[in-house]
Amino acid sequence: MMAMTPEQEASYALDWNLSRDDLKPAVQEIYDRMKAEREARGPAAPRWVPPEPEGRTPPEVREKILRLIKARNPKYAKAFTADRLAMVSIIGTESWAEYGQVVLQMAILDTLLSIEELLRGNTEEGGKS
Numbered sequence: 001m002m003a004m005t006p007e008q009e010a011s012y013a014l015d016w017n018l019s020r021d022d023l024k025p026a027v028q029e030i031y032d033r034m035k036a037e038r039e040a041r042g043p044a045a046p047r048w049v050p051p052e053p054e055g056r057t058p059p060e061v062r063e064k065i066l067r068l069i070k071a072r073n074p075k076y077a078k079a080f081t082a083d084r085l086a087m088v089s090i091i092g093t094e095s096w097a098e099y100g101q102v103v104l105q106m107a108i109l110d111t112l113l114s115i116e117e118l119l120r121g122n123t124e125e126g127g128k129s
Helices: 004-017 025-041 059-070 074-081 095-126
Strands: none
Touching: 004 025, 059 095
């Protein structure tokens, strides 16, 4: 990473409300000058703050997605319902890599749902293990 110039360092410290005392004396002078200039200009426009993430999809929705994938693709469901993987592709045009990816994603989703179900059970019992 490249070192910052004294001006960049002073500007960074001002932008992020860092302590002036932590700066080198030469940078402190620039800091003081920049701070005075900023105060003379008046209040700065509010800095853009990224929006809060909307949160995760509720477990019920993810469970419904998993059920739909299993219902519409019996080949993918075999790993979960028949405790085995599909061995033959009848049409022959499907990619086995794609099949593996879908089954793996379904397994991850199934595992996350199981963990959330266990956590919800512990929370409802008052956090007892």
